[in-house]
Amino acid sequence: MSSAEAAAPRITLIDGRSGAGKTTYAAALAARTGAQLLSLDDVYPGWDGLEAGEAHVLEHVLRALAEGRPPRWRSYNWVDDRPGSWHELDPACDLIIEGCGAISPAARALAHHAVWVELADDAERRRRAIARDGESFARNWDRWAVQEQVHAARHAPRETADEIVEPLSPPSGR
Incomplete structure (x- = not known):
């Protein structure tokens, strides 16, 4: 490992379905x-924005770091349904990027470690996500789930991850 690689910040990607426990x-x-933490929930440009959020972070954060450019990301104002302000990241500080869409082959090539989280079954994920994000998410659950499925089919994030975090298995009964 070169001294430049040794000095580079450690980048961890954390992916999983909505309500799985990623955050x-x-x-x-x-x-x-x-480590500094970047949540894709703050980046997605609306309910149809999973792929756009993934591409934004890939270009403005991961590739920027790899190319020696200042890493930054643009928030999305969900209330007003418009882009928000730009935010700078410390290029010398370790970084965790979490959210559905964090792990793709391109992102994985620029990160040190990737984790897939699935701490809940589908019914529990839905309950947790709606409890966290309210009725707006309830109305858009199916719409968002389709994007998660497309992401999983296109990028195989679970299979690409270095580590899978699952719930503990219940003890076997005797």
Whole structure:
């Protein structure tokens, strides 16, 4: 490993379906490691924006870091349904990117570690996501789920991950 590679920030990608536990897992990892945390929920440009959010972070954060450009990302104002402000990231600080769409072959090639999180079954994921995000998510659940399925079919994030975080299996009964 060269000294430039040794000095590069460690990049971790955390992906999974809505309500799977990605944000909780990523926040705990960031708190434990001191890494900065970027949530794709803040980047997606609306309910049809999974692919656009993924592409935005790939270009403005991951490729920027790889090319020595300042990493930055643009938030999305969900209330006003329009782009928000740009945010700078510290290019020297470790980074965790979490959200559905975080792991793709292109992103994985620019990151050190990738984690797939599935801490809940489909019914529990839906319940958790709606409890977190409210009725707006309830109305858009199916619309968003289709994009998650397309992402999974196109990029195989679970299969590409270095680590899979699943719920603990219940103890076997005797």
